[in-house]
Amino acid sequence: MFARSDSQESLPLPIFCRMDCTSAAAKRYKYLRRILRFEQMDFEFAFWQMIYLFVSPQKVYRNFHYRKQTKAQFARDDPAFLVLLALWLLISSIGFAVVLRLGVLGFLKFFLYVVLVDCIGVGLVVATALWYVTNRWMLKPACRDQDVEWGYAFDVHLNAFFPVLFILHVVLLLFYHVFIAQPWFVSLFFGNTLYLLAVGYYIYITFxxxxxxxxxxxxxxxxxxxxxxxxxxxxxxxxxMNVSTAVMNFYHYRVL
Structure with a gap:
């Protein structure tokens, strides 16, 4: 379903200037309009992307090139990835509520904090900063009439955020009480290494x-x-310094 022929991969990327496509506002409106129309979303392909963000993230970004060729934009026009990411956040938040022994209100506060601050808030800051930096200092001289789409910059954040979510909100959670929270150096080493892998993955996939x-x-x-x-x-x-324990304490007290 997702395979591409060699002839497709060898096609040169077309050059699009700022004014040859639908306006950014129109693209955002189309994207948001589809966010509640589940029958129009390709969840199978979004799930494929999540898997390949671990296995071979280069293939995920190759698909963004295909979108540029066919739809004149790098950014996603299908919100299925965002919907699946929100579902993962919901499931992991339930796990955190159990581990941290949060009540219903605490769970709701934690979930909203993770979605609105950790995912969207941080994403807005990082995407806007990198959008500005890349357009200001990294454009090739011959490409000054083009720019990096802000929507694409936010998509890059979402791509990089998913491995962080899986490593720190799933893998770490499974081992936290039985191993990571123990007063042993090997526990500290394992927990801190998970954070190293998660943040390192975020930086690498962003790159x-x-x-x-x-x-x-x-x-x-x-x-x-x-x-x-x-x-x-x-x-x-x-x-x-056990980073996992410090972050868990922060998670617990920020929802009190």
């Missing part, structure tokens, strides 16, 4: 999202935060 755009240059700079991440990871082990 892939912008590196695949033919109008950008110098995107390797987006990998620089990995250096700071590794430094923090080493320091956390040296100082025996």
């Amino acid at each position: 892939l999202g912008y590196n695949c755009l033919p109008i950008l240059q110098g995107t390797k700079a987006l990998l620089y935060p990995l250096t700071g991440l590794i430094f923090f990871y080493v320091c956390s082990l040296a100082l025996t």
Whole structure:
């Protein structure tokens, strides 16, 4: 269903300028209008994307190129991925409510906080910052009449957020009480390593999202935060700081 022929992959990417497509406002309206029409969403393809964000994220971004060729935009026009992500957030929030022993009100506050702040709020900040940086300093001189779509920048955030959600809200949750929360160095090492993998994955998938755009240059700079991440990871082990426990305490008290 999702396979592409070699001839399709070898087609050169067309060049689109800002004014040759439907306006950004019209695209957003079309996207939001479909968000409650489940019969129009391709959930199978969205699930495929989630799997390949772990297995081979390059294939996910290759599909964004196909969308640019056929629909003149890199950003998703199908909200199925966002709907599935919201479902994952709901399920993981129920798990957190059980682990943190939250009541119904606490669960609702936690779920809204995760969706509105951790996912959407952080996404708005990161997507807007990278949208500005890439359009301001990373456009190739020959591509100044083009730009990175803000909707695509937000899609890159959602792509990078899903592995973080799975690692920290599913895998970590399963091991938290029985292993990670124990006062052993191996528990601290395992929990902090999960955070290293999750944040590292976020940085790497974000880099892939912008590196695949033919109008950008110098995107390797987006990998620089990995250096700071590794430094923090080493320091956390040296100082025996259990990041997982600290974050769990933060999660618990922010919904009180």
